[in-house]
Amino acid sequence: MLFYIFLAIISYLLYTVVNNIISLRRNIALVKCWGLPYVVLPFNEVGVARSALVELILLPFLKLFPFTHKWIWPKFMNAFNHWTFLRTHLGSLGDFYATVSPSSFHFESMNAEINTQVANRRAEFEKPVEIYTIVNVFGRNALTSDGPDWRRQRKIISPGFTERNNARVWELGLKQGQSMLEYWASKGGSSIEELKVENTASDTATLALHIICGAGFGIPQIWPHEDESILGDKKMAGLNTKRPAEGHKLTFKEALVYTTGLQIAWFSVFPEWVLQKSPFKIHQKLIAARDDCLFYLKELIEQKRNYRRLGFEQDATDLIAPLVKASDDAERSKAEGKGVSQDEGLSEEEITGNTFVIMFAGHETTANVLHFSFLFLAINLASQRHLQSDIDEKIGDRPASSWSYQVDMRNLFNSMVGGVLHETIRLIPPVPHIPKINRGGPKQVKVDGRTISIPGNGTFVHLENSTLHRSRRYYPYGPSKITDCDDDLDDFVPERWLQKDPKSGEGETTEQQVDGMEVASFEVHGSLFRPVKGAYMPFSEGPRACPGRRFAEVEVTAVLSLVFKQYSVELDVSAWASDEQVEEMTLQQKRDVYGEAQKRAWALIRGSQMTFTLKMEGDPVPVRFVKRGKERFSDLRL
Numbered sequence: 001m002l003f004y005i006f007l008a009i010i011s012y013l014l015y016t017v018v019n020n021i022i023s024l025r026r027n028i029a030l031v032k033c034w035g036l037p038y039v040v041l042p043f044n045e046v047g048v049a050r051s052a053l054v055e056l057i058l059l060p061f062l063k064l065f066p067f068t069h070k071w072i073w074p075k076f077m078n079a080f081n082h083w084t085f086l087r088t089h090l091g092s093l094g095d096f097y098a099t100v101s102p103s104s105f106h107f108e109s110m111n112a113e114i115n116t117q118v119a120n121r122r123a124e125f126e127k128p129v130e131i132y133t134i135v136n137v138f139g140r141n142a143l144t145s146d147g148p149d150w151r152r153q154r155k156i157i158s159p160g161f162t163e164r165n166n167a168r169v170w171e172l173g174l175k176q177g178q179s180m181l182e183y184w185a186s187k188g189g190s191s192i193e194e195l196k197v198e199n200t201a202s203d204t205a206t207l208a209l210h211i212i213c214g215a216g217f218g219i220p221q222i223w224p225h226e227d228e229s230i231l232g233d234k235k236m237a238g239l240n241t242k243r244p245a246e247g248h249k250l251t252f253k254e255a256l257v258y259t260t261g262l263q264i265a266w267f268s269v270f271p272e273w274v275l276q277k278s279p280f281k282i283h284q285k286l287i288a289a290r291d292d293c294l295f296y297l298k299e300l301i302e303q304k305r306n307y308r309r310l311g312f313e314q315d316a317t318d319l320i321a322p323l324v325k326a327s328d329d330a331e332r333s334k335a336e337g338k339g340v341s342q343d344e345g346l347s348e349e350e351i352t353g354n355t356f357v358i359m360f361a362g363h364e365t366t367a368n369v370l371h372f373s374f375l376f377l378a379i380n381l382a383s384q385r386h387l388q389s390d391i392d393e394k395i396g397d398r399p400a401s402s403w404s405y406q407v408d409m410r411n412l413f414n415s416m417v418g419g420v421l422h423e424t425i426r427l428i429p430p431v432p433h434i435p436k437i438n439r440g441g442p443k444q445v446k447v448d449g450r451t452i453s454i455p456g457n458g459t460f461v462h463l464e465n466s467t468l469h470r471s472r473r474y475y476p477y478g479p480s481k482i483t484d485c486d487d488d489l490d491d492f493v494p495e496r497w498l499q500k501d502p503k504s505g506e507g508e509t510t511e512q513q514v515d516g517m518e519v520a521s522f523e524v525h526g527s528l529f530r531p532v533k534g535a536y537m538p539f540s541e542g543p544r545a546c547p548g549r550r551f552a553e554v555e556v557t558a559v560l561s562l563v564f565k566q567y568s569v570e571l572d573v574s575a576w577a578s579d580e581q582v583e584e585m586t587l588q589q590k591r592d593v594y595g596e597a598q599k600r601a602w603a604l605i606r607g608s609q610m611t612f613t614l615k616m617e618g619d620p621v622p623v624r625f626v627k628r629g630k631e632r633f634s635d636l637r638l
């Protein structure tokens with residue numbers, strides 16, 4: 001009997017191996033005939049369970065054996081291999097290629113021409129919504145939908161992203177930036193002259209959350225050192241107070257932070273009823289946070305609805321007013337028997353879902369950009385000085401209360417401030433790859449004057465930003481000043497954005513819509529370098545481009561300008577030398593110690609990982625913000 005079982009198993013294994021070899025050979029022949037460079041993988045890694053198996057077991061296991069380090073295919077099994085290996089694939093394969101396994105293809109592009117075609121042919125290259133279901137915790141939304149469902153939702157959320165709202169973001173960015181500085185000054189060991197900040201990431205996250213709450217939802221938020229009385233008649237129990245609303249464990253902010261954290265992933269591991277019954281604290285806390293968050297979101301939406309009914313139009317400048325209006329209008333049409341087209345209205349669940357997704361998509365991304373900008377500027381002191389001199393030139397001695405959105409935002413954005421913003425996003429795009437899927441047959445795209453086919457039948461198409469943004473083909477570069485590389489595309493060089501190349505880019509932006517969105521005043525007659533279409537994709541492009549792009553750009557410009565008008569940032573070197581020792585140091589000793597801190601900071605930045613966005617996990621990089629003129633390392637000329 002045992003013999004027959006053994007025989008059956010061997011026959012099955014043999015059959016599988018032979019079958020896989022035949023399928024693999026067929027797929028390789030296809031990919032050759034489509035004209036694609038390719039890499040062969042032994043199996044396909046799509047799917048949560050398979051990816052986990054590959055990432056957590058197979059790849060670490062292979063690493064134990066040095067002879068596997070030369071193998072090519074394991075490098076391509078890592079889901080974020082473009083961030084892990086940066087430009088390696090550009091050198092070996094060119095700027096597009098396919099991976100082939102016995103059962104599937106993947107297509108990867110770092111080519112601007114292909115990116116533009118893929119991003120703009122929405123019906124052919126769909127969004128693989130199945131990998132986003134985790135973001136449906138509060139209801140379906142624009143980010144996780146496709147087809148007519150997505151179009152209806154996008155049409156409703158887009159009108160909120162206006163120049164009026166951008167102006168509000170500007171105002172709040174300046175205010176919140178100042179509050180963050182005051183918060184740092186209020187902490188033990190700091191003074192208004194010198195702010196010691198252990199982990200800027202957590203505070204830029206708070207700042208971004210406050211701005212999206214204020215400008216997006218009309219709920220002002222306060223920092224721990226601020227008193228609730230400054231909220232005046234905008235104080236709302238639990239929504240912006242330090243204590244939760246009656247009957248709830250968490251405040252809105254606490255519940256949001258928890259539900260936008262990694263633990264939300266539990267919802268994709270177990271069905272909700274299992275989590276509800278789970279004896280584990282982490283699951284109970286997650287469910288409680290989700291319930292509290294849902295309660296606050298509903299309360300907020302109800303409040304918007306009441307305001308509208310009372311005719312308070314000023315609230316129409318935020319991002320959820322249009323959602324409530326659309327659903328109210330659709331309800332009214334229905335009640336009046338007029339019938340509602342499929343292009344109108346949102347269900348209650350979609351209103352909470354979209355409200356949450358605006359918060360989710362709009363807060364961590366921008367927080368990361370600010371966090372990395374601070375670190376890069378602390379590493380590159382020469383660029384920081386250049387940034388400050390540009391801010392001084394544009395602003396003069398005027399206090400922040402007089403900085404205007406219409407004039408100052410445009411001037412600052414088109415200076416080193418915009419350079420720092422773009423360079424940070426180029427190096428660490430919060431969304432390092434944009435996934436699409438080709439569910440139909442092979443699709444033809446043009447590249448460099450020829451036509452190639454992108455495989456179909458459920459092929460994932462990834463637009464790989466972290467490699468694309470380092471391509472010599474699309475970005476101006478010079479020799480690296482910090483490594484022996486003959487280009488500086490892995491370095492932080494914000495000045496590259498100041499050299500406008502008349503041959504490249506789409507030329508000057510006109511007042512017409514871009515990607516279906518209103519053009520912001522600061523983009524018109526912009527003077528920064530504009531990469532060719534499809535070469536700079538942090539916000540994606542085409543109909544599904546990020547609607548919050550200008551929101552984020554205004555926020556980062558306001559906060560960077562406000563902070564660097566008053567302060568300089570330096571790496572904290574106290575791990576290597578005390579303040580007293582630094583004071584006694586020669587120039588060379590200072591340079592050495594700062595060099596150590598720079599090396600550590602680069603290593604930690606390079607260790608950033610993809611959770612929902614690309615960000616630093618683990619040890620932070622401590623920094624000090626010092627009043628301008630009080631820098632300890634300004635004489636280093638770094």
Ligand code: HEM
Pocket residue numbers: 127142143144154212216357358359361362363365366369429430431434435537538539540543544545546547548549551552
């Ligand atoms: C630096 C900051 C940001 C970056 C890099 C960024 C990037 C992106 C990208 C790449 C997408 C497309 C994702 C895909 O199709 O797979 C996206 C979509 C989206 N973003 Fe942003 N985003 C940022 C800030 C914001 C802000 C501030 C908001 C809101 C206030 C926002 C709201 C959204 C929404 C609602 C979508 C879904 C749009 C749709 O699917 O139609 N984002 N974002």
